[in-house]
Amino acid sequence: MTERTPKPVPGKDQAKGLDSPFRRGWAKLRRNKAALVGGCMILIYVACALLAPVLFSGNPSAPNLGKSLEPPSRAELLGTDELGRSILGRVIYGSRISLLIAVGVVAFGLIVGVPLGLISGYYRGKIDFGLQRVTDMLLSFPGFLLALALVAILGVGLENTVISIGISMVPIYIRLVRGCVLSVREEVYVEAARASGTRDAVILLRHILPNVMVPITVQTSLGMGTAILFAAGLGFLGIGVQPPTPEWGAMLGSARVYIFNAPHASTFPGMAIFLAVLSFNLLGDGLRDALDPRFKL
Amino acid sequence: MTSYIIKRLLSTIPVLIGISLLLFIMLRMLPGDPAQVLAGQMASPADIELIRTQLGLDKPIYVQYASFLTRLVRFDLGRSARTQNPVIEEVWARLPNTALLAVAAITLACLFGIPAGVISAVRPYTWIDYTFTLAALFGISMPVFWLGLMLVVLFSVTLKVLPAGGTGSWQNVILPSVTLASFVVAFIARMTRATMLEVLSQDYTTTARSKGLKERVVIIKHALKNALIPIITVVGLQFGLLLGGAVLTETVFAWPGLGRLIVDSILARDYPVIQGAILIFGLLYIMVNLTVDVIYAFVDPRIRYD
Numbered sequence: 001m002t003e004r005t006p007k008p009v010p011g012k013d014q015a016k017g018l019d020s021p022f023r024r025g026w027a028k029l030r031r032n033k034a035a036l037v038g039g040c041m042i043l044i045y046v047a048c049a050l051l052a053p054v055l056f057s058g059n060p061s062a063p064n065l066g067k068s069l070e071p072p073s074r075a076e077l078l079g080t081d082e083l084g085r086s087i088l089g090r091v092i093y094g095s096r097i098s099l100l101i102a103v104g105v106v107a108f109g110l111i112v113g114v115p116l117g118l119i120s121g122y123y124r125g126k127i128d129f130g131l132q133r134v135t136d137m138l139l140s141f142p143g144f145l146l147a148l149a150l151v152a153i154l155g156v157g158l159e160n161t162v163i164s165i166g167i168s169m170v171p172i173y174i175r176l177v178r179g180c181v182l183s184v185r186e187e188v189y190v191e192a193a194r195a196s197g198t199r200d201a202v203i204l205l206r207h208i209l210p211n212v213m214v215p216i217t218v219q220t221s222l223g224m225g226t227a228i229l230f231a232a233g234l235g236f237l238g239i240g241v242q243p244p245t246p247e248w249g250a251m252l253g254s255a256r257v258y259i260f261n262a263p264h265a266s267t268f269p270g271m272a273i274f275l276a277v278l279s280f281n282l283l284g285d286g287l288r289d290a291l292d293p294r295f296k297l
Numbered sequence: 298m299t300s301y302i303i304k305r306l307l308s309t310i311p312v313l314i315g316i317s318l319l320l321f322i323m324l325r326m327l328p329g330d331p332a333q334v335l336a337g338q339m340a341s342p343a344d345i346e347l348i349r350t351q352l353g354l355d356k357p358i359y360v361q362y363a364s365f366l367t368r369l370v371r372f373d374l375g376r377s378a379r380t381q382n383p384v385i386e387e388v389w390a391r392l393p394n395t396a397l398l399a400v401a402a403i404t405l406a407c408l409f410g411i412p413a414g415v416i417s418a419v420r421p422y423t424w425i426d427y428t429f430t431l432a433a434l435f436g437i438s439m440p441v442f443w444l445g446l447m448l449v450v451l452f453s454v455t456l457k458v459l460p461a462g463g464t465g466s467w468q469n470v471i472l473p474s475v476t477l478a479s480f481v482v483a484f485i486a487r488m489t490r491a492t493m494l495e496v497l498s499q500d501y502t503t504t505a506r507s508k509g510l511k512e513r514v515v516i517i518k519h520a521l522k523n524a525l526i527p528i529i530t531v532v533g534l535q536f537g538l539l540l541g542g543a544v545l546t547e548t549v550f551a552w553p554g555l556g557r558l559i560v561d562s563i564l565a566r567d568y569p570v571i572q573g574a575i576l577i578f579g580l581l582y583i584m585v586n587l588t589v590d591v592i593y594a595f596v597d598p599r600i601r602y603d
Contacts, residue, residue, distance in 0.1 A: 152562075263450040270440060281434060
């Protein structure tokens, strides 16, 4: 088993028998400091999202006009916004919304894009032609503009933000998965499965899908960062998640009016977006290098 | 070359049809009566009826689409529900501002991104390479609207050297174009580094060096020239990102461009203007991709378009 690994990882890992790209990838990923930093930062964000009520007692959306636009202090570590609400509390609760959107968007992209990509690449022919023209059409618009156009149709709010950004991600998954399936479907083990009368659905799920998981995993991490960035952009423009929900982009959008007298109100939500996107990009880059260095998005 | 350009122009027709379909579906998916939506909230029943007849909304769906395409070809996108001006006039009035911002941003991004990528590739795995790589990653992860606000805090609020927004002088262009460029410069630097690293390991680069040419000549004349194709590709592709970024940047700096027009129209539910502005954005994107393809042939004569 150890001999057939193309590039065996020396030491203990080799002895354990690293027989899957994910196991080999994990061994490499552990040595990539930037990716680990990204992963740890993501864990901190997840912890903030899960433990928000513990970390910040009180309602982050309840106004307190007597404390409007206070600068950072011991009592209010990150200061307050125009309605006197704690920016720290809203940033912590905001991690729930942003991660929820990111997971929702990526789940939407995966649920719709991966099966369509599998079908398009496996069956080819007319189905492939039709799906690829639709993909071309969607990709002919820059992603953020497409999300913007879809929000214009569907309307504002959390659910529509997820759907709009999710739809803009679908063509990326279709193209990615289709490209991988086109090469995997020619492999001998797929031909053998087909010759032995295995049903197409089983071939797609058992033999092809596991072999296209590497690019999907990398795209998922990078897609989470993009989803947070897009959602924050829509929130900033006032057409994403609506107030008083503590969403980072919407917080920035309402704080920008006070940029001259209260720059702190814009600084911290922006920093939260930046670090969240950075951590997913660090992890995504690390995953790509670890799982398949030839694969470039 | 001419036949290639004609072929390439013809190949954009399906994409154009796609965009028109998207815009058509967009209007049909809206809740309620499209005629009411197009006429605006304040329109009288007579106005709504007139629009319904003009747009053929009482006819079968395929006739409606054919009529929509005919009007699209004539750039007749109706009138703004807010101002009652023809949509095309509203869009054309804003286009030069967005074009100015986009060109300034792309120029800045190339001026900084290409040299940064070249330096990183020439001195790989040194502190300067790591610094540029980290800066590129920061650039990719930075929300443009936040960077814009932070630049306003620094240069307008604290140092008071540049205006925080508006138009009128060359100083107004600096902060928006730097903000927009930051979005793109990281991708250009990354691509330049990756391509240059590959080109610098090629035999012809070694040959150029062994001929005794100066390192600067080897890098600029032999390596960079051969690395240009992927760099041009990424510059072209980033134009799409730039258009998306323009929507946010124009909002931060109150820049009266197409992006700002789209946002204002979405907020006011002015659908004819949203349609028109998105159509123009789509056309711009297609034209840039076409231009990039044509530039390939000039940069690399080995490329033949048969």
